[in-house]
Amino acid sequence: MTLLIYDGTFGGWLTAVFEIYEYKLKDVVFAKNESSNSLLFSNTHHIETDPKKANRVLNGLKKHLSTHGITNLYHAFFSELDQIEENLFRFAEYVLSSPVNIEGDLSNNAVLNVRKAAHLTGKESHRMKAFVRFKLTKDNLYYAIVEPDCNVLPLIQKHFKDRYADQKWLIYDSKRKYGIYYDLEQVATVQLTFDSNPSSSKFLAEISDENEEFFQNLWRNYFSSVNIESRKNTKLHIQHMPKRYWKNLTEKIPNLKK
């Protein structure tokens, strides 16, 4: 068995695929950066992400897959599911070894797993497009905090850039500790350090635009007005808006001042 240590990026994974073929590595296991159980493996192989190698693998895959198939592969990578790198590698192997496009062969486990993972990430990015709640600061920045199940910021940035082209915004993934920031020109990945607790009410009051709280209250008010009591269906409500998202959803956070 060989432990492949890579940087956790999609390019890194593609480079790894290249080197598996190049060095004829067998029974590979992927790890992001240095991991403690490396001692368990007879072999350790460090991957240095290399755009040339990555592109060669990507182009190889593109020859055998539709655009949709490539997108699925890309999305599946960001699912961060357990053993997704290994699964994707088995998928890539099947793709590259087969003369025809195999992405419809759902009775094959590798194909099915990649599809499922892609589906999961797709669902999560769709949710984030819906559940981001921007708050306006005094400096005219719209910011939102999210904690998605999958690493979806790279997948949703275009949506937000296209839609909110005339406002500065920041979406911060507090689970993965990075954000995407749009400065009216382009989107950049940013790391943040907070001087004070970013969710403390004092801090929020200091940075917020004077109308921010009013709009949050209007939204809460709207959300409760549109409910039709005689149609109540809590199960369906929670199915659509699972509780783990509530802490970042304005309408689900009671107004403390009321």
Added chain:
Amino acid sequence: MVHERVMEKLAILADAAKYDVSCSSSAGQNKRKNSNKGLGDTGNGICHAYTEDGRCVSLLKILLTNHCIFDCAYCVSRKSNDIKRAAFTVQEVVDLTIGFYRRNYIEGLFLSSGIFDNPDFTMERLVRIAKKLRLEENFNGYIHLKAIPGASDELIKEAGMYADRLSVNVEMPTEKSLKLLAPEKNHADVIKPMEYLKNEIIGYKEEKKSNFKAPLFAPAGQSTQMVIGATQENDLEILGMANYFYEQMNMRRVYYSGYVPISYDSRLPEIGTPVPMIRENRLYQADWLIRFYGFNVNEIVGFDQPNLDLDIDPKLGWALRNLNQFPVDINSADLELILRIPGIGVTSAQKIVRARKFKRLQPEDLKKLGIAYSRSKFFLAFSSPFYLQKDLSSMQIKEQILNIQNSKYKNNFSNQLSLFQ
């Protein structure tokens, strides 16, 4: 904005608008793109939140005012109802829409209104709001406006230039019911603006073919809504009317709104009568079968069977009445036939057609594809080994399927079609 007053208006005017169930904000093919580096676009209609009754919240859905000169018995805003009244100013609606949109709360605005003074007066304000949003705020998000029956053609045309979708609600499925509950109105009043819109939309589409840059006109088409269960109509009449709207008026959507009792009027179901949610759900399912599954209305309801079954969905109902059409061999049948198998939806049918190119599918494969095999198995054949439970009668099949359903889906009916198979 004067905060407190706006807050109060929002409570009143959102509450009054909530019985209009159309929530879709999907733009369809003619998407409004943010090409002017302004604000927003129309996409595939995101639900930003869900109400506690499980309905999608994607638009700021409000009335401009709930003052109304009419007295339609089924409507909370009717003149004779003793309720708080309010009216937004044009600027207030614009500010609310933009403030909500920028915070990613909504996909856009759904603006309807009671009729104060006269139809033109009301329509003119609705148009002014849409115009302001588009021209002054550079807003490319979704706008749905109500076309007020009786408003002038010019105003309705102007509305179409700024709105993505327009709708005229027919409310009552038949003229008879309308006469009973809203004696001042008649169907001709709502058909007229629908017809006008239909022709304008067709005209726009024609023009678009030769001139790619032709200005948009209601690119998301028109829709309408019918109230279900306030009056005596059967499902045959309701679906027949819906079919007329789809075929004759090119409607994009017909919405069915289960009547929520709001009045002690003796012409209407008493307060406390349950909302006919299951029936509403069945109507949506039937509507989907007509629009996406190639079914004809007459296959779903007919004179011998004018109402949909409440205990099973209309597709299963059709299959049980037509057992002679089954089993369908999923390894060879055409997509249209596979679509008619209970338990198999559009995506599943497409998956089957794709996957069978690689191997002859067996029951295990269907489960892998995520298909409701326990439901569909009664109607399937797999070339070899030939698997078929020929001896079951439609009653027996129904019973077995209901057993599976009851354990899984009990009390989970919704108008979002979550259990639609």
